[in-house]
Amino acid sequence: MKIRKDNIFTIFIKVLPDIFRGAPVHFVYMNVVALVYSVLWFAIVPANNYMFDTLIKAIDKQVSVNDAIVSILIVFVVLTTQHIFNGLNAYNNMYQYFKVRGFLHRRIHKKIDQLTAIDFENPNVLTDINKSMNGCENAMLLVNIIMNMLVFYIPQLLFYSIYFYSLNPYLVLLVFLIFIPQAISSILQSKYHVNLEQEIAPIRRELDNYDNCIVGHSFLKETRLLRVYGYFMKLYKNTQFILNHKSYKVEKKVALLRLYMALMTMAGYIGVLYILLYTMLNGSISIGSFGAVFISLTSLLSIIKEITFGSFSTLSKNFGTVLNYMNHMNTKVTEKISEQEIDFSKGIDIRNVSFQYPNTNTLAIDNINLHIRNKETIAIVGENGAGKSTLARLLLGLYQPQRGTIIMGSVQNKADYPYISKKNISAVFQKYQRYALTVEENIRISDIKNNYEVLRQLQNVELDTSSKKLPEGLQTLLSREFGGIDLSGGQWQRLAIARGLYRIHDLIILDEPTAAIDPLEETKIFKMFNDVSKDKTAVIITHRLGSAKIADRIIVMEGGRIVEEGTHDTLMEQKGKYAYMFNEQVKWYEHEVQYEKN
Numbered sequence: 001m002k003i004r005k006d007n008i009f010t011i012f013i014k015v016l017p018d019i020f021r022g023a024p025v026h027f028v029y030m031n032v033v034a035l036v037y038s039v040l041w042f043a044i045v046p047a048n049n050y051m052f053d054t055l056i057k058a059i060d061k062q063v064s065v066n067d068a069i070v071s072i073l074i075v076f077v078v079l080t081t082q083h084i085f086n087g088l089n090a091y092n093n094m095y096q097y098f099k100v101r102g103f104l105h106r107r108i109h110k111k112i113d114q115l116t117a118i119d120f121e122n123p124n125v126l127t128d129i130n131k132s133m134n135g136c137e138n139a140m141l142l143v144n145i146i147m148n149m150l151v152f153y154i155p156q157l158l159f160y161s162i163y164f165y166s167l168n169p170y171l172v173l174l175v176f177l178i179f180i181p182q183a184i185s186s187i188l189q190s191k192y193h194v195n196l197e198q199e200i201a202p203i204r205r206e207l208d209n210y211d212n213c214i215v216g217h218s219f220l221k222e223t224r225l226l227r228v229y230g231y232f233m234k235l236y237k238n239t240q241f242i243l244n245h246k247s248y249k250v251e252k253k254v255a256l257l258r259l260y261m262a263l264m265t266m267a268g269y270i271g272v273l274y275i276l277l278y279t280m281l282n283g284s285i286s287i288g289s290f291g292a293v294f295i296s297l298t299s300l301l302s303i304i305k306e307i308t309f310g311s312f313s314t315l316s317k318n319f320g321t322v323l324n325y326m327n328h329m330n331t332k333v334t335e336k337i338s339e340q341e342i343d344f345s346k347g348i349d350i351r352n353v354s355f356q357y358p359n360t361n362t363l364a365i366d367n368i369n370l371h372i373r374n375k376e377t378i379a380i381v382g383e384n385g386a387g388k389s390t391l392a393r394l395l396l397g398l399y400q401p402q403r404g405t406i407i408m409g410s411v412q413n414k415a416d417y418p419y420i421s422k423k424n425i426s427a428v429f430q431k432y433q434r435y436a437l438t439v440e441e442n443i444r445i446s447d448i449k450n451n452y453e454v455l456r457q458l459q460n461v462e463l464d465t466s467s468k469k470l471p472e473g474l475q476t477l478l479s480r481e482f483g484g485i486d487l488s489g490g491q492w493q494r495l496a497i498a499r500g501l502y503r504i505h506d507l508i509i510l511d512e513p514t515a516a517i518d519p520l521e522e523t524k525i526f527k528m529f530n531d532v533s534k535d536k537t538a539v540i541i542t543h544r545l546g547s548a549k550i551a552d553r554i555i556v557m558e559g560g561r562i563v564e565e566g567t568h569d570t571l572m573e574q575k576g577k578y579a580y581m582f583n584e585q586v587k588w589y590e591h592e593v594q595y596e597k598n
């Protein structure tokens with residue numbers, strides 16, 4: 001749900017509970033301190049008034065020197081207490097900022113966790129996430145600024161108004177005339193900045209992407225080797241130019257607006273001084289009152305400036321990102337039913353399943369029908385882009401098919417069916433993750449509470465755990481960035497497979513996790529995998545057809561469809577696509593062996 005029509009105050013009401021919940025006691029304490037500070041801030045005006053009048057009377061000997069000293073002391077005490085509360089205020093703001101920021105970040109992460117895998121294939125969702133991270137801190141700022149208005153600035157204006165009214169009612173009118181142009185300016189600025197934020201958020205994400213390509217650790221080796229620094233730098237510069245150009249245009253408009261409004265404020269200021277002088281000269285107010293008001297005018301003007309140029313301008317600049325935060329928190333998430341154990345005794349039924357990625361116009365999976373028997377090992381083969389990984393993700397329930405149903409026991413995966421986390425499913429992906437954790441944590445990450453046989457899984461995948469390779473055994477940290485060691489690509493893949501096997505499962509999917517392992521080793525791993533998965537349902541996706549032979553059945557995919565299926569022998573007899581691909585691979589290996597011999 002996109003929030004479009006909200007204004008600063010309705011958004012304030014909506015985000016207030018979030019900010020309050022982040023640090024409730026502190027929120028109350030902070031605002032009480034700000035209110036007391038507000039009273040003290042104003043108290044200097046009557047204190048000055050009293051001091052000036054007493055000093056003038058002391059010169060005329062109407063009061064004693066002691067009275068004069070007391071009047072100065074009063075000003076001194078008010079000023080000192082003001083400073084103390086100012087410090088308290090600053091400290092409170094800082095403390096509350098860190099506490100609430102942590103709380104809001106956790107909320108955003110929780111929300112992201114509720115999104116489904118397919119949401120992440122949608123660029124708009126990625127943009128929203130990026131924008132909401134900016135927005136959450138600004139949501140905090142928005143609440144703090146408005147609360148500050150309510151407990152500090154508005155009481156100030158009220159005190160000043162009463163005081164000025166008591167001197168001359170016209171003074172109040174003029175003060176508000178100073179304020180109005182500033183308020184109009186702030187509303188307009190807010191509008192400009194909201195529009196700007198909506199426009200530049202995708203550009204900023206693009207810029208971050210190029211930035212990552214230039215300085216990101218994972219890109220470094222490839223970008224250095226390919227010498228593409230210049231290429232990305234050019235893209236970065238162009239995008240930055242567009243971003244800056246759009247921002248400059250809006251900032252220029254805002255600067256002009258502020259200039260006009262500042263001129264109007266100055267006119268009002270001169271008006272107030274004129275009335276004051278006139279009122280003093282006709283004897284309606286004392287010299288002390290004139291002095292106190294004259295000094296307080298500077299203070300009042302700084303308050304109005306702070307409200308409009310400072311607080312309101314910050315608010316208006318960042319208002320757009322707060323809307324993004326709200327939009328993200330209001331994103332409709334697929335209804336999630338807590339974890340369930342799936343009954344695979346009747347196998348898996350894939351019925352008329354079709355699937356299309358967001359923002360594409362072709363089907364990645366095109367009307368697939370397949371029954372996978374319980375404890376069967378299926379190999380899925382096919383050329384790049386045939387739909388193998390997409391089918392795997394549908395089986396895992398990461399994506400929901402737009403048409404058709406996948407039935408696993410009592411659970412169905414189909415459009416608009418509630419999302420269910422599955423307890424007894426495991427997988428190893430093509431792009432598995434390399435966690436900067438210890439070896440043991442890398443394996444146990446999905447089930448950290450239980451201590452199954454980590455070592456056995458490492459032996460299964462034949463990962464060398466000797467002290468030469470892993471100086472601290474299972475507790476060896478795998479990350480150079482944090483002072484640990486790194487593994488080779490093949491070793492990381494073995495570790496990822498061990499992680500997949502470690503998770504208790506009845507269905508396991510290996511989506512080509514063996515690309516960095518040589519063909520002979522891969523066959524060995526698949527044989528081992530076949531042994532340990534005898535009583536499990538297993539799906540293996542591979543490009544090396546020699547490895548597919550170990551499966552009970554081979555599925556050949558092309559253009560999102562199943563074009564052949566059977567055992568290795570029956571498929572070879574059919575002399576179709578599989579036989580062709582297999583023979584081509586054999587020829588290639590024979591050629592490689594011959595080449596090695598020569």
Ligand SMILES: Nc1ncnc2c1ncn2[C@@H]1O[C@H](COP(=O)(O)OP(=O)(O)OP(=O)(O)O)[C@@H](O)[C@H]1O
Binds near residue numbers: 383391
């Ligand atoms: N995130 C995505 N967004 C849009 N289209 C996608 C996305 N991922 C895959 N596709 C498209 O869906 C089709 C199937 O892709 P898929 O990754 O399932 O193929 P595959 O058989 O696993 O390929 P490979 O062997 O190269 O891994 C392809 O046409 C691909 O371009």
